[in-house]
Amino acid sequence: MKLQRNGRTKALAIGALAVVSSLTLAACGSDNNSSSNSSSSPAAAGSSAASASSIACNGATGQLLAAGSTAQQNAMTQWVKDFQAACSGVTINYQGTGSGAGITSFQTGKVAFAGSDAAMKAADVAKTQGTACQNGGKGINIPMIGGPIAIGYNLPGVTNLVLDAKTLAQIFTGKITKWDDPAIKALNSSANLPSLPIQTFHRSDGSGTTANFTAYLAAAAPADYTFAPNKLWQAKGGQAAAGSAGLAAQVKQVQGSISYFELSYATQQSISTVQVNTGASAPVAVSTAAASKAVGDAKVVGTAPDLALDLKAAYTTKTDGAYPIVLVTYEIACDKGNAASTLPTLKSFLTYISSTAGQNSVSSLGYFPLPAALQTQVQQTISSLS
Amino acid sequence: METPRETSAPPSDREPHKTPNLAGSSPRRGRSSLADSSGTGRRGDAIFKFASSGSGILLLVIMAAIAAFLTVRAISAISADHGNFLTTSDWQTQADPITFGIAAIATGTIVSAVVAMVIAVPVALGIALFISHYAPRRIAQALGYVVDLLAAVPSIVFGLWGALFLVPHMLGVNAWLNQYFGWTYVFHQNEPGTQPRSLFTVGVVLAIMILPIITAVSREIFLQVPRAHEEAALALGATRWEMIRTAVIPFGRSGIISASMLGLGRALGETMAVATVLSPSYVINLHILDPAGSTIAQTIASQFGESQGTGRDALIAAGLVLFVITLVVNGGARMIIARRKEYSGADA
Numbered sequence: 001m002k003l004q005r006n007g008r009t010k011a012l013a014i015g016a017l018a019v020v021s022s023l024t025l026a027a028c029g030s031d032n033n034s035s036s037n038s039s040s041s042p043a044a045a046g047s048s049a050a051s052a053s054s055i056a057c058n059g060a061t062g063q064l065l066a067a068g069s070t071a072q073q074n075a076m077t078q079w080v081k082d083f084q085a086a087c088s089g090v091t092i093n094y095q096g097t098g099s100g101a102g103i104t105s106f107q108t109g110k111v112a113f114a115g116s117d118a119a120m121k122a123a124d125v126a127k128t129q130g131t132a133c134q135n136g137g138k139g140i141n142i143p144m145i146g147g148p149i150a151i152g153y154n155l156p157g158v159t160n161l162v163l164d165a166k167t168l169a170q171i172f173t174g175k176i177t178k179w180d181d182p183a184i185k186a187l188n189s190s191a192n193l194p195s196l197p198i199q200t201f202h203r204s205d206g207s208g209t210t211a212n213f214t215a216y217l218a219a220a221a222p223a224d225y226t227f228a229p230n231k232l233w234q235a236k237g238g239q240a241a242a243g244s245a246g247l248a249a250q251v252k253q254v255q256g257s258i259s260y261f262e263l264s265y266a267t268q269q270s271i272s273t274v275q276v277n278t279g280a281s282a283p284v285a286v287s288t289a290a291a292s293k294a295v296g297d298a299k300v301v302g303t304a305p306d307l308a309l310d311l312k313a314a315y316t317t318k319t320d321g322a323y324p325i326v327l328v329t330y331e332i333a334c335d336k337g338n339a340a341s342t343l344p345t346l347k348s349f350l351t352y353i354s355s356t357a358g359q360n361s362v363s364s365l366g367y368f369p370l371p372a373a374l375q376t377q378v379q380q381t382i383s384s385l386s
Numbered sequence: 387m388e389t390p391r392e393t394s395a396p397p398s399d400r401e402p403h404k405t406p407n408l409a410g411s412s413p414r415r416g417r418s419s420l421a422d423s424s425g426t427g428r429r430g431d432a433i434f435k436f437a438s439s440g441s442g443i444l445l446l447v448i449m450a451a452i453a454a455f456l457t458v459r460a461i462s463a464i465s466a467d468h469g470n471f472l473t474t475s476d477w478q479t480q481a482d483p484i485t486f487g488i489a490a491i492a493t494g495t496i497v498s499a500v501v502a503m504v505i506a507v508p509v510a511l512g513i514a515l516f517i518s519h520y521a522p523r524r525i526a527q528a529l530g531y532v533v534d535l536l537a538a539v540p541s542i543v544f545g546l547w548g549a550l551f552l553v554p555h556m557l558g559v560n561a562w563l564n565q566y567f568g569w570t571y572v573f574h575q576n577e578p579g580t581q582p583r584s585l586f587t588v589g590v591v592l593a594i595m596i597l598p599i600i601t602a603v604s605r606e607i608f609l610q611v612p613r614a615h616e617e618a619a620l621a622l623g624a625t626r627w628e629m630i631r632t633a634v635i636p637f638g639r640s641g642i643i644s645a646s647m648l649g650l651g652r653a654l655g656e657t658m659a660v661a662t663v664l665s666p667s668y669v670i671n672l673h674i675l676d677p678a679g680s681t682i683a684q685t686i687a688s689q690f691g692e693s694q695g696t697g698r699d700a701l702i703a704a705g706l707v708l709f710v711i712t713l714v715v716n717g718g719a720r721m722i723i724a725r726r727k728e729y730s731g732a733d734a
Contacts (some may be wrong), residue, residue: 070691104698124694189393199580204680206480206692231480231692239583239665239677242688246662253554254581318629 001373045222054357056342057087067095067228068102068115071208071262072329075145075362076115077356079353082361100231106132106139112342113333113350116141117208118231119308120332127159128334137336137386140306142378144354145367148291149213149325150266151274152251153258155179155194159175162187165220165324171258172200172217172226174237179256196256201247211384212311212327213260219315220324260325264366265290276325279318288368290323296357296371305335305381307374328370336386343385350382412709433525455696456706463726477668477685479697487591489708490668494585494679498660499653501589501674507646510600517601519606519630530605537598545662547593549583553663556582556590560675575675583665586674586679588670591659596649603648607641608634640723647719651712660684682708713722 066076071140071329073096078346080092099116101296105125106114119141120128128139143192151168153161158179161169167183170176176183181194203210208231215229227234241250244261251257258274263286266273275283284290294314308330338346354360359369370378411521441545464471466484474487510724513533517526560582567573579581596623619629635642693701 100692100697101690104694109554175647196577197577201665204664205688205699208692228481232478232689234481236667236669238667239581240667241583241665244660250581251550261509284720 002224004151009291030359046127054355055083055086055352056348057330058348058351060087060090060348062341062345064090064092064342064345064349065095066092066102066110066113066115067097067105068332069099069117069180069208070096071117071147071327072115072145072367074264074365075353075367076299076363077360078362079349082358083242083349083352090349091160091347092349098206099335100206103332108132109339112339112346113331116329116330116332118211119302132339132371133334137334139331139332140352140381141302141308141330141332142337142350142381143307143309143328143370143374144331144350144378145246145359145362146291146295146326146328146370147367148263148286148288148323149209149216149260149265149327150271150286151258151260151276151325152266153269153274154251154253154255154270155196156255158188158191158193159272160188160275161191161272162275162277162283163355164279166224168274168276169217169221169224171198172202172238173235174200175224194256199254199257200238201250201254201257201259202235202238202240203244203247204242207244208329209244209260209262209327210318210328213325215311216315216325222229225321262327276323278324280320280322282320282367284321284323286325286366286368288363291326291369292318292368293319294322294324294326295368295374298328298371298374300374300377305376305384307381311373312326333385335381335384347382347385349378350385354378405526428633453706456702456709459699460703460706463696463703466696467700474629475668475670477680477689477700479689479693479700484696484700488682490670491680491682491685491704492707492711493637493670493672494666495654495681495683495711496671497674497679498585498588498592498681499650501586502592502653503646503650505590505593506596506649507642508595508598510645510649511604512602513597514604515606515630515634517605519626519634529601529602533597533598533601536594537602541595541656542658542662544591544595545659548587551585552591553581553587556587560586564675572672575671577676579654580677581665582675583673583677585671585679587662587663588660588664589674591663592653592656595656595659596652597647599652600645600649603645604638604642607638607645611637643719643723647716650715654712654715655683655708655729657683657687658680661687682711 027316032254049253073094076094076096080094083092084090087294093185094115095102096115099118100115102111102114103116103120103124106122109132120139125139129137133139140188150161153159155188163184164187167176167187170183178195178196179198180195185193210233211231214225214227214234217225218227218229225235233240235382239250241247247261248265248271251259263273264285265271274288275285277283294313294317295309297313297317297319298309298311299313300307301310309328311326311328314322314326317324333346333350354375356369356375359375371377390699467474467486468483469485469487470474471487473489474485475490477486477491478484479486513529517530519532521529521669557579561578564575564578568575597723615637619633620626624632660681661684664680664684665677666679666684667678669678671678682704686704690698690701
């Protein structure tokens with residue numbers, strides 16, 4: 001019977017309590033690690049072959065702050081590294097905070113440009129006037145780099161799965177629930193499809209990837225996907241995970257699963273990807289080249305100098321070898337009235353990343369260059385920034 | 387968190403009378419406390435009073451500022467809401483029309499916290515009693531240290547552990563619960579065999595996270611039970627369990643409630659671990675084994691990056707709701723403590 005307790009034990013215990021509570025407080029403080037960063041794909045060493053000669057510094061100096069889309073963060077990391085190596089005295093800091101947070105930062109003048117997975121809405125453009133952009137200028141959308149969205153699945157024994165927009169829409173809205181559904185069998189006559197339930201996974205966080213994937217479904221299968229394109233997943237049912245990395249991990253883990261994420265996640269974790277039957281002569285497998293081909297069909301709908309794209313033509317392409325599920329990310333800057341102190345650096349940096357050398361330097365990271373005609377327009381727009 | 391203050395204050399008969407001198411005496415300065423008790427003592431008193439009341443006022447000001455900020459932003463979001471803020475389950479802040487409500491996320495927050503409490507409180511009390519009354523001293527110290535160490539693990543680590551290790555291992559537990567307790571509705575699974583990234587698994591992870599807080603505070607309370615009470619119980623022929631039941635637990639009851647409320651506060655507000663483990667969806671789902679439901683903190687964390695304008699304000703409105711839930715829970719706990727105090731024997 002240990003009834004005797006001395007003061008020392010008590011003091012120790014009180015000390016321990018103090019330690020516990022302070023540690024607990026510290027733990028509380030660290031809770032806010034935003035999950036938005038998790039969609040930046042595992043850092044891959046890109047080709048650093050961009051020759052310094054292709055970078056014209058043109059008076060670039062000092063610090064350039066930028067924020068926004070995580071989908072282009074890997075490309076940005078590579079571009080910033082190459083640019084800083086070529087132009088001494090320049091620091092470019094791109095924070096992958098998410099497109100929405102990036103646009104908000106841009107509107108309040110905290111960053112010189114923002115990265116976004118979607119063109120700004122009119123209401124957002126209005127908020128850039130007189131705040132971020134002086135002299136009557138306004139924020140404009142400059143398409144910069146594209147990436148294919150892969151549909152990854154986990155179905156033992158089934159390779160080369162072919163789906164079309166209609167079946168994809170029915171799978172992701174819960175109308176098709178088994179892998180041996182007649183609609184899937186019709187597209188895969190030779191495959192031995194198991195009678196497994198389909199487990200769909202979508203993003204739990206707001207995401208440009210979701211916005212582009214749902215835009216594809218809405219454009220290519222309007223009868224079966226009746227929701228408007230949205231950063232937040234709209235359809236009912238299915239399961240969710242945070243970030244593209246989270247989705248890829250689930251697909252890797254769960255038999256019978258299907259989800260969507262940037263191509264780099266599928267290649268790095270060797271996840272099987274769906275070939276899309278677009279109505280072209282043969283189903284199209286996902287690749288940067290095939291996606292680039294589809295974006296060639298896209299049209300500029302912004303009024304100059306704004307270069308917002310309408311990807312509907314890309315989503316519904318029937319061109320042979322064109323992969324329709326694509327994402328094009330934009331840089332957002334002012335057409336007029338950019339901050340004078342950062343303008344030379346801004347123009348010089350954007351000129352480099354939109355140049356052929358800059359565009360090709362990130363192709364090994366799962367991005368594809370803009371089609372040549374669009375690239376010319378982008379370069380003209382950038383040179384006219386003031 | 388102010389809850390432990392009134393409960394952990396030891397009964398006065400065991401406390402040496404040193405508190406009244408604390409403010410004035412300053413032996414660290416190398417002077418005798420007797421000599422300057424009339425001079426610097428008064429000034430020290432004033433300084434200490436100013437500093438401590440200043441800290442108290444500062445806390446109130448900060449709380450008021452947070453509440454004001456949340457309210458202002460929340461009002462603009464709620465006025466733009468096309469759904470009913472209290473009864474809508476959906477959270478569509480990017481859609482047109484904007485429709486969102488806290489029905490699902492508030493329910494999920496409370497459900498996951500309740501699951502965590504149901505698991506953590508009994509276990510924590512067991513650990514605390516073992517450390518204070520059963521374990522040999524050396525083991526008690528080591529165990530106390532290990533439990534305290536749990537509190538130092540960052541929540542994202544709990545989240546990763548939950549998502550990568552616990553989730554696959556919960557499959558069997560879920561199947562068993564569904565098979566034998568499916569009739570309770572709560573443990574019914576709509577789709578058996580899905581990944582258990584559910585509110586139940588979240589509750590288990592949260593339980594482990596709040597365990598050290600509840601254990602540490604309850605242990606302190608149990609160690610402060612007057613020895614006279616314990617000896618009296620034993621002298622009357624009580625076994626050790628009867629002694630704990632009649633002397634230790636009644637004395638510590640209000641402290642146990644305080645400890646639980648500290649844990650509950652943490653469980654309600656946990657963000658990263660929930661966001662990593664849960665497969666969220668904006669429906670009210672009381673089948674806690676199904677991968678559905680979501681919590682307020684997790685919703686804010688996962689949507690903040692891609693939200694702008696009203697969408698962001700809507701998340702702040704959700705934050706206000708969490709703030710209010712926490713206030714109500716703490717207020718309720720204080721009421722319970724105040725009512726129980728007279729029966730607890732703490733003043734005996």
